[in-house]
Amino acid sequence: MSATLPPAPPAREEAQAILTINLGALVENWRALSRIASTAESAAVVKADAYGIGLEPAVQALLKAGCKTFFVAHASEARRTRAALGAGDARIYVLNGLLANADVARSLIASDATPIIGSLEEWNAWRTLAPQRPCALHIDTGMNRLGASADEARVIAADANASAIDLVMSHFVASEENDNPLNASQIAAFESVRGWFANARASMANSSGILLASKPHYDLVRPGYALYGGNPSPGSSNRMQPVVTLEAPVLRVRPVKAGATVGYNATWTAPRDSVLAAIGIGYADGLLRSASGANGARGGDAIIGGVRCPFAGRVSMDIIVIDATDAPSEALAPGAIAQLLGDQITVDDLAARAGTIGYEILTGLGPRYHRVYVG
Ligand SMILES: *Cc1c(COP(=O)(O)O)cnc(C)c1O
Numbered sequence: 001m002s003a004t005l006p007p008a009p010p011a012r013e014e015a016q017a018i019l020t021i022n023l024g025a026l027v028e029n030w031r032a033l034s035r036i037a038s039t040a041e042s043a044a045v046v047k048a049d050a051y052g053i054g055l056e057p058a059v060q061a062l063l064k065a066g067c068k069t070f071f072v073a074h075a076s077e078a079r080r081t082r083a084a085l086g087a088g089d090a091r092i093y094v095l096n097g098l099l100a101n102a103d104v105a106r107s108l109i110a111s112d113a114t115p116i117i118g119s120l121e122e123w124n125a126w127r128t129l130a131p132q133r134p135c136a137l138h139i140d141t142g143m144n145r146l147g148a149s150a151d152e153a154r155v156i157a158a159d160a161n162a163s164a165i166d167l168v169m170s171h172f173v174a175s176e177e178n179d180n181p182l183n184a185s186q187i188a189a190f191e192s193v194r195g196w197f198a199n200a201r202a203s204m205a206n207s208s209g210i211l212l213a214s215k216p217h218y219d220l221v222r223p224g225y226a227l228y229g230g231n232p233s234p235g236s237s238n239r240m241q242p243v244v245t246l247e248a249p250v251l252r253v254r255p256v257k258a259g260a261t262v263g264y265n266a267t268w269t270a271p272r273d274s275v276l277a278a279i280g281i282g283y284a285d286g287l288l289r290s291a292s293g294a295n296g297a298r299g300g301d302a303i304i305g306g307v308r309c310p311f312a313g314r315v316s317m318d319i320i321v322i323d324a325t326d327a328p329s330e331a332l333a334p335g336a337i338a339q340l341l342g343d344q345i346t347v348d349d350l351a352a353r354a355g356t357i358g359y360e361i362l363t364g365l366g367p368r369y370h371r372v373y374v375g
Helices: 023-036 047-051 056-065 075-085 102-110 120-129 150-158 181-194 345-354 358-363
Strands: 016-021 069-072 091-094 114-115 134-136 165-169 200-201 246-258 274-280 301-304 307-310 320-323 337-341 370-374
Touching: 016 023, 023 056, 023 370, 047 056, 047 075, 047 358, 075 102, 075 134, 102 114, 102 120, 102 134, 114 120, 114 165, 120 134, 120 150, 120 301, 150 181, 301 320, 337 345, 345 358
Parallel strands: 016 370, 069 091, 091 114, 114 134, 134 165, 165 200
Antiparallel strands: 016 246, 246 274, 246 337, 274 320, 301 307, 301 337, 307 320
16 A cells, blocks of 8 residues: 655645745855856755755756756755756766665666765776766765775776766865864865866865855855855855745734743743734744743744744744734734744844754755745
């Protein structure tokens, strides 16, 4: 018996929170990064459902803007990317490789996707399973996660088939820290190996790497986070446009006396007579519980009627409560819309309040949202 697959996201009238994705801003961000990368080609990293915004619309908008190279993590993402690309001849690179597994290799071949090889074992498997096909080589320069060691790369470079490698790449450990000495040592390690692959293009930079003062752009840059509006240079103002707007409706407005507590475990106590608003979004929607607000420990915010209102108490599964005392009363009624993410609250802001990074906020965007694509 085959199970019924989950349905598409809910319609507007059935949903509570609404996620609006600005594909025009996505394209502008890609263009801005392309300009900074100057002569290097700018690819787009669309793994994890394009960081939560939806792989197919992201791929199609970027293709139309002129993006020719896409990076995904999984074979299933390569398949979806190829289908979204249609007839075009764009390249798809698969970061997690083929696991030296024949079934994965078959899937990649069917998607005309190129694995990024990270070990001798994977290299030998791809040469056997797809002898005519190119691949990329990931060289580890200090992450100690994926990627071939310099010794493995030396063996592969000496192989009669080494010209099948059309891209050599590595990945920064801390490129969002411009002064971190690891950046320079990783670049030096990459420099010492990439010359062994004379036919291959070179790639090193993720979003933050593109903005490093040393400009390690090589032939191809691989932005992900910044495309989706994340700040690639924490500490400096964000030059990217917000792509994601998240809004949810007020369900109930409740005036309370000073001393009233809110939510599970009563972690927030009204310091004055207050107006509370219960909003229809919770941790089951990807609004992290670690963004809860307690007295003396500010959590997330919502904007309502143009006023920034702090979360009051625990984020629960389907609901948060905000302290809306300072919001204009005409903006406070069931069905009124509160903004959780958008032009006034960035993914980086919410992440900081939740003790995480914006990458986790974006990739956790939930399946219960009604999704609207604009731009
Ligand atoms: C995810 C990933 C990227 C994109 O990184 P961002 O920081 O999101 O720009 C680039 N390269 C590799 C190897 C990755 O895994």
